[in-house]
Amino acid sequence: MHSLQDKRVENARERVIESISKNMDIYSVTPSVGRLYGAMFFEKEPMTLDEMKDKLQMSKTSMSTGVRTLIDLNMVDKVWRKGERKDLYEVKSDWYQTFTDFFCIHWRKGIEMNRDACKESIAELMEVLDEDFSTEEKMMAEADLDKMSYALGYYEWLNKVVDLFESRRIFDVIDKEDELR
Helix, strand or coil: CCCHHHHHHHHHHHHHHHHHHHHHHHHCCCHHHHHHHHHHHCCCCCECHHHHHHHHCCCHHHHHHHHHHHHHCCCEEEECCCCCCCCEEEECCCHHHHHHHHHHHHHHHHHHHHHHHHHHHHHHHHHHHHCCCCHHHHHHHHHHHHHHHHHHHHHHHHHHHHHHHHCCCHHHHCCCHHHHC
């Protein structure tokens, strides 16, 4: 039987695990993978797939797929322990780096895709201005060029923001909370 203190600790952990699970969609993962991550977060020692399966009452296949997803997202590490034959996994302890890794990859991909689309469209609109189009069509092309030039400026700025994170210079501007304690 659980003591009242044990139950309160369990409830507190479950509340955080549930919250993590619901919010993991920002990392493009399912709530069940979020639950796995949340459960692993509270473990003192690395876990095997069997331990995860028992703790979460899910299949070993689901645990394996979930762990693989979390490893791909750079949120979990496979670790080695002398004498242990099964693979062990643990949550990466630096959430700041996890955030940086994940979002910088996605931001860069989005920036590149949008910047390329703007550059291609700008080239096309420049041709419109050089050819025999109506005044109204040329005015529309010029207005669109202004908007796309603004967008390119934004993407250059966003690249600088990503650079701040990747270089970790962001922490010169905003301290990590654990450094403030």
